[in-house]
Amino acid sequence: MKTPLLPLLASPIPLQCRICGERSARWPGLAVLALMAALTTSLAAATPSNQRTPTFAKDIVAATPAPALAVQATALVRGLKNPWSLAWLPNGDMLVTERGGTLRRISADFKLDPSPIRGVPAVKAAVQAGLFDVVPHPQYASNGWLYLAYAEPSPTDDSEYGTTLIRARLKDGRLVDQQKLLAMTPKSRRGFHLGGRIVFDGKGFLYLTLGDRGEMQRAQAPRDHAGAVIRLHDDGRVPADNPFIGNPDQLPEVFSRGNRNIQGAAMHPSTGELWTHEHGPQGGDELNIIRPGRNYGWPIITYGVNYVTGTKIGEATAREGMEQPLHVWTPSIGISGMAFYTSDAIPQWKGSLLVGGLSGQSLVRLVLDGERVAREERLLVGEVGRVRDVRVGPDGWVYLLNDSPDGALWRVKPR
Numbered sequence: 001m002k003t004p005l006l007p008l009l010a011s012p013i014p015l016q017c018r019i020c021g022e023r024s025a026r027w028p029g030l031a032v033l034a035l036m037a038a039l040t041t042s043l044a045a046a047t048p049s050n051q052r053t054p055t056f057a058k059d060i061v062a063a064t065p066a067p068a069l070a071v072q073a074t075a076l077v078r079g080l081k082n083p084w085s086l087a088w089l090p091n092g093d094m095l096v097t098e099r100g101g102t103l104r105r106i107s108a109d110f111k112l113d114p115s116p117i118r119g120v121p122a123v124k125a126a127v128q129a130g131l132f133d134v135v136p137h138p139q140y141a142s143n144g145w146l147y148l149a150y151a152e153p154s155p156t157d158d159s160e161y162g163t164t165l166i167r168a169r170l171k172d173g174r175l176v177d178q179q180k181l182l183a184m185t186p187k188s189r190r191g192f193h194l195g196g197r198i199v200f201d202g203k204g205f206l207y208l209t210l211g212d213r214g215e216m217q218r219a220q221a222p223r224d225h226a227g228a229v230i231r232l233h234d235d236g237r238v239p240a241d242n243p244f245i246g247n248p249d250q251l252p253e254v255f256s257r258g259n260r261n262i263q264g265a266a267m268h269p270s271t272g273e274l275w276t277h278e279h280g281p282q283g284g285d286e287l288n289i290i291r292p293g294r295n296y297g298w299p300i301i302t303y304g305v306n307y308v309t310g311t312k313i314g315e316a317t318a319r320e321g322m323e324q325p326l327h328v329w330t331p332s333i334g335i336s337g338m339a340f341y342t343s344d345a346i347p348q349w350k351g352s353l354l355v356g357g358l359s360g361q362s363l364v365r366l367v368l369d370g371e372r373v374a375r376e377e378r379l380l381v382g383e384v385g386r387v388r389d390v391r392v393g394p395d396g397w398v399y400l401l402n403d404s405p406d407g408a409l410w411r412v413k414p415r
């Protein structure tokens with residue numbers, strides 16, 4: 001006998017909690033709807049990411065008339081020379097890298113120590129090259145390890161350089177116990193696209209982002225670090241479960257390929273996956289989730305075009321076996337810095353992804369619906385200059401660094 005569907009969906013079913021005995025009623029219609037929603041979600045999740053259609057910033061920004069929350073930025077520390085990365089120590093003090101090769105300390109009450117930290121290795125500062133991320137180990141309080149990424153010159157010819165990852169301890173205003181964990185090879189004379197972000201995943205692994213060095217074919221070249229994300233143990237050993245172990249065409253420390261220049265990366269607070277963005281050429285800045293062994297396509301696929309001439313790069317915007325971004329910025333905003341906002345300090349922002357714009361001179365807030373970018377807001381446009389780094393402080397406020405010879409540390413709060 002066929003059961004009529006509508007009466008079934010509309011009739012409550014009495015339920016009793018087996019633990020507390022409380023009686024309630026549930027409408028099966030709601031359960032059916034929830035099941036349908038879950039099926040839709042899981043089908044969407046099962047869609048290969050190379051068949052995903054990214055959202056485009058130009059479409060959703062154009063449709064977004066005003067931010068949900070007005071904010072203001074206050075400069076707390078001025079006089080930072082091209083600051084690149086901001087990190088907190090357990091006592092509330094901050095460390096800031098300056099691209100030229102200096103590491104600065106700022107007290108918890110925002111006083112800049114006039115003496116830079118000594119013992120920073122020799123850094124090649126040229127074009128985009130220099131000192132990049134500084135990140136304390138997740139157990140810094142007990143082990144004291146600080147991780148730094150920088151452009152390291154070749155010992156025999158300092159016109160050749162590449163991104164290097166070290167760790168060291170901070171003692172009496174000096175870096176000591178230095179250990180080199182990875183040096184990008186081969187080095188190059190090109191001053192472009194060196195990546196330089198470091199992220200820990202909370203499971204004992206760290207990720208270092210690199211770039212193509214402005215030599216785009218290297219992002220797909222065999223046994224080349226350029227255009228890759230690197231995955232290591234915290235002491236630099238190569239994890240036995242890295243995706244390319246045993247692949248003669250790939251270096252074992254490589255985790256993903258085809259990334260043009262990643263200068264923003266963060267762990268998703270609930271999925272534990274690595275989210276990154278990368279600079280496109282003219283147009284085509286991308287937001288991606290970095291998964292083991294995947295190819296992110298550069299320069300074979302891209303939504304960007306060649307500078308000035310506007311001519312096509314690569315073969316298309318999509319290809320079987322290569323990842324599609326979640327979100328694309330065209331025109332580019334010169335994307336840099338990334339933080340998931342999980343604090344209660346700004347409830348309206350909880351769950352958002354925050355990124356910075358260098359050429360876009362703004363803080364960008366992305367409202368996420370799972371892996372879909374549902375909304376984009378451009379905040380503080382033109383108010384703080386070229387945003388290089390975006391972090392959430394231990395107090396829950398958002399902090400920015402702006403890239404300028406007279407840069408600053410800014411705190412962002414609701415207006």
Ligand SMILES: [Ca+2]
Binds near residue numbers: 296301
């Ligand atoms: Ca891509």
